[in-house]
Amino acid sequence: MGRRKAHRTDRTGSGRDRTARLRQPGERRGSCGTMDPMNETDPVLDGAAARGMAELDAAVTGCRACPRLVAWREEVARERRAAFASWEYWGRPVPGFGPADARLLVIGLAPAAHGGNRTGRMFTGDRSGDVLYAALHAVGLASQATATYRDDGLALRGVRVTAPVHCAPPANKPTPAERATCRPWLLGELRLLRPHLRAVVVLGAFGWQSALPALAEAGWDVPRPRPAFGHGVRLDLGDLRVFGCYHVSQRNTFTGRLTPDMLLDVLGAARDAAGLAP
Numbered sequence: 001m002g003r004r005k006a007h008r009t010d011r012t013g014s015g016r017d018r019t020a021r022l023r024q025p026g027e028r029r030g031s032c033g034t035m036d037p038m039n040e041t042d043p044v045l046d047g048a049a050a051r052g053m054a055e056l057d058a059a060v061t062g063c064r065a066c067p068r069l070v071a072w073r074e075e076v077a078r079e080r081r082a083a084f085a086s087w088e089y090w091g092r093p094v095p096g097f098g099p100a101d102a103r104l105l106v107i108g109l110a111p112a113a114h115g116g117n118r119t120g121r122m123f124t125g126d127r128s129g130d131v132l133y134a135a136l137h138a139v140g141l142a143s144q145a146t147a148t149y150r151d152d153g154l155a156l157r158g159v160r161v162t163a164p165v166h167c168a169p170p171a172n173k174p175t176p177a178e179r180a181t182c183r184p185w186l187l188g189e190l191r192l193l194r195p196h197l198r199a200v201v202v203l204g205a206f207g208w209q210s211a212l213p214a215l216a217e218a219g220w221d222v223p224r225p226r227p228a229f230g231h232g233v234r235l236d237l238g239d240l241r242v243f244g245c246y247h248v249s250q251r252n253t254f255t256g257r258l259t260p261d262m263l264l265d266v267l268g269a270a271r272d273a274a275g276l277a278p
């Protein structure tokens with residue numbers, strides 16, 4: 001549970017428009033005219049253009065592009081919740097979790113302050129993760145039903161779990177600007193997954209609003225106008241099926257808006273669409 005100290009220095013702030021295309025691996029810095037008119041470097045774009053998933057995962061953990069989120073994730077890590085006073089919080093961006101050749105991608109919202117921001121793994125250490133990984137285990141895609149810390153032995157089969165915003169936001173609410181700033185990381189992940197990816201489950205409307213433009217930018221033919229989010233919505237994007245699902249938040253699961261059976265139905269269908277049926 002140790003944490004490293006080094007972070008990359010952000011020189012761009014959060015106001016920069018990163019909605020232009022992602023720099024390709026091997027492309028020279030500054031060659032993307034719309035992004036680097038002054039031949040400056042961009043830590044997010046550079047990192048997200050990683051040649052492999054391990055490289056991308058390592059790069060994202062050093063990102064400091066959103067000042068508000070950097071301040072919040074580090075403040076939470078310093079102050080900690082009483083129940084986790086003995087923990088050394090991760091306090092950094094949380095990378096995606098799962099194999100680099102995943103056929104199914106689950107896209108959430110952002111790490112929780114005392115969940116992923118504490119443990120350093122997506123959906124690990126909070127109630128949302130309890131629900132998600134229990135369901136993934138039930139449909140045969142996770143080696144165990146619980147997710148408590150990074151080295152707890154959990155392994156995913158053919159599925160990767162990520163978020164359109166990699167840092168814990170105050171009140172679980174990233175701003176649209178923060179979502180746009182973080183988008184290159186999702187684009188980079190999609191680019192690396194693309195040869196194998198056959199299904200995506202998007203948890204909640206925020207993830208949906210992030211995922212569809214990113215999928216379009218990554219090369220899939222997403223209809224316009226963009227289909228609205230809803231639980232049970234399914235899109236056919238050629239070689240990719242996209243499934244809408246209510247988020248596994250406590251608010252949804254405690255109130256019964258999202259029941260275990262509803263979640264299992266979506267994950268089971270996505271598993272089959274991805275060719276991961278047992």
Ligand code: SF4
Nearest residue numbers: 063065066093167182
């Ligand atoms: S939310 Fe994304 S872009 Fe912003 S600091 Fe975290 S990893 Fe970087």
